[in-house]
Amino acid sequence: MTSAVAAGTKSMMAASAPNKVNEDEERLLRLLDQQFGLQVASQHQRTTIVIMSEFGRCHGVWPGLANDKLDEHADLAITTDYRQVLSEVLLARMRGAEVSNVFPGFTPGAPLGLV
Structure with missing residues (x-):
């Protein structure tokens, strides 16, 4: 089975739509x-595909959207x-x-438990 890791959501997607995940894979x-x-x-069986996006950075502590919590007062803080996610993979x-x-x-820090 190909390991496709998209911020740890594959198993959640597979539970709700197993055929869709397999078709997309x-x-x-x-x-x-x-x-x-x-x-x-x-x-x-020897292939790992990692799909990552910076959109919706939701792992970690939610910093909020207050101006003083934004990176350079413009972007959602990382x-x-x-590297932690990729090192786990x-x-x-x-x-x-x-x-x-x-x-x-x-x-690497404590595992995030994505894999």
């Missing part, structure tokens, strides 16, 4: 094969270091991986 694999020649469909999929080789100077 298959569509994504075909697109990667056709457009980029990655041949991931044939390697789906509450998640995405890396460690789950590549046992024994060294996070410091991928993210020099970064030390």
Whole structure:
């Protein structure tokens, strides 16, 4: 099974619409094969796809929208270091991986429990 991690929502989506998740997963694999020649469909058991967005940064403590809580008084403050999310995926999929080789100077914190 392909590991598609979208901020930990795949399992929630699968519970509510299992066929839709599988269809979307298959569509994504075909697109990667056709457009980029990655041949991931044939390697789906060894493939991890991570889809991330900065929209709706909801992991962590909600800072609120007060002007003094916004980054540079304009943007929603970052509450998640995405190196943490990616390091969890890396460690789950590549046992024994060294996070410091991928993210020099970064030390993972407590797991977020996404994987």
